[in-house]
Amino acid sequence: MSRIVSVGGAQLGPIHKADRRADTLDRLIALLEQAAAKGCDIVVFPELALTTFFPRWYAEDIAEMDCYFETAMPNPAVQPLFDRARALRIGFHLGYAELEKTASGGVHRYNTAILVDKDGTIVGKYRKVHLPGHRDYDPGLTRQHLEKRYFEPGDLGFPVWRSMGGIMGLCICNDRRWPETWRCLGLQGVELVMLGYNTPTGNQHGAAEPPHQRMFHNHLSVQAGAYQNATWAVAVAKAGIEDGHELMGGSVIVSPQGEIVAQAYTQADELIAADCDLDLCAFGKSTIFNFAAHRRPEHYGIIAAQAGATPPPEPGAEG
Numbered sequence: 001m002s003r004i005v006s007v008g009g010a011q012l013g014p015i016h017k018a019d020r021r022a023d024t025l026d027r028l029i030a031l032l033e034q035a036a037a038k039g040c041d042i043v044v045f046p047e048l049a050l051t052t053f054f055p056r057w058y059a060e061d062i063a064e065m066d067c068y069f070e071t072a073m074p075n076p077a078v079q080p081l082f083d084r085a086r087a088l089r090i091g092f093h094l095g096y097a098e099l100e101k102t103a104s105g106g107v108h109r110y111n112t113a114i115l116v117d118k119d120g121t122i123v124g125k126y127r128k129v130h131l132p133g134h135r136d137y138d139p140g141l142t143r144q145h146l147e148k149r150y151f152e153p154g155d156l157g158f159p160v161w162r163s164m165g166g167i168m169g170l171c172i173c174n175d176r177r178w179p180e181t182w183r184c185l186g187l188q189g190v191e192l193v194m195l196g197y198n199t200p201t202g203n204q205h206g207a208a209e210p211p212h213q214r215m216f217h218n219h220l221s222v223q224a225g226a227y228q229n230a231t232w233a234v235a236v237a238k239a240g241i242e243d244g245h246e247l248m249g250g251s252v253i254v255s256p257q258g259e260i261v262a263q264a265y266t267q268a269d270e271l272i273a274a275d276c277d278l279d280l281c282a283f284g285k286s287t288i289f290n291f292a293a294h295r296r297p298e299h300y301g302i303i304a305a306q307a308g309a310t311p312p313p314e315p316g317a318e319g
């Protein structure tokens with residue numbers, strides 16, 4: 001049986017605050033249809049693919065942002081995407097802001113992604129673990145990035161699922177920069193990692209980090225994660241000038257050897273695609289990254305035991 005999964009990456013151009021939800025959904029469905037026409041089995045949409053990147057704005061009362069959150073998935077506003085995908089027999093990955101109501105009347109807010117199979121069934125859900133930015137308004141920054149204000153860290157870990165003949169995993173945007181993310185997925189045999197991102201082209205601290213370096217870090221992270229875990233990876237941007245703030249494009253599909261096999265060249269709605277042979281993962285997984293043969297977990301305890309770095313004392317410092 002073929003283990004080729006034909007993957008589409010549906011990069012989105014900007015989604016402005018003023019854009020109507022129905023128009024945004026039409027754009028997603030148009031990309032879905034392009035992917036289906038190309039024969040894709042699955043199409044990957046970006047992080048927070050239904051709305052503008054609202055964490056760039058401060059609200060004293062976080063509930064003011066609830067208009068950007070989904071309280072159920074699917075829901076009437078996104079049902080047309082689910083219906084069209086099922087009719088076309090194509091799976092998809094979708095990032096969105098999730099508001100979960102608890103039995104006791106409380107709420108949790110997460111930056112979430114789901115994996116939907118060709119029958120329209122949600123087979124997997126992931127909630128972003130590595131939330132970048134800050135909780136409070138910071139006047140010293142060129143731009144706010146308030147993910148820590150509006151979302152809780154994900155509580156689902158880094159699960160994988162068997163779907164479409166392979167082992168699928170998800171992460172979201174900033175997660176791609178952390179080797180811990182990739183290794184948690186790699187240790188479960190992941191063969192295709194899907195992720196979306198909203199990454200500004202400029203540094204919010206005003207630091208000398210030009211756009212070409214930021215794009216390099218984007219690709220470096222995904223290529224290293226794919227290579228070191230012998231997995232395919234699809235990283236898809238929301239790009240362009242959104243409500244006056246520029247987000248990078250550069251969506252890519254990366255092979256288990258860490259090579260880019262497809263890349264977007266615009267900052268607009270654009271489909272990239274590649275036939276991903278999941279059997280190609282076996283080479284790295286059985287040789288240089290044969291984890292069972294070569295890993296030394298007895299020396300890795302520090303990774304799970306602490307968050308911050310603990311350098312040794314300076315020479316001459318009092319103990």
Ligand code: CDV
Nearest residue numbers: 132145173174198199200
């Ligand atoms: N949405 C993100 O997680 N963006 C971050 C930016 C703020 C650095 C990223 O890692 O791309």
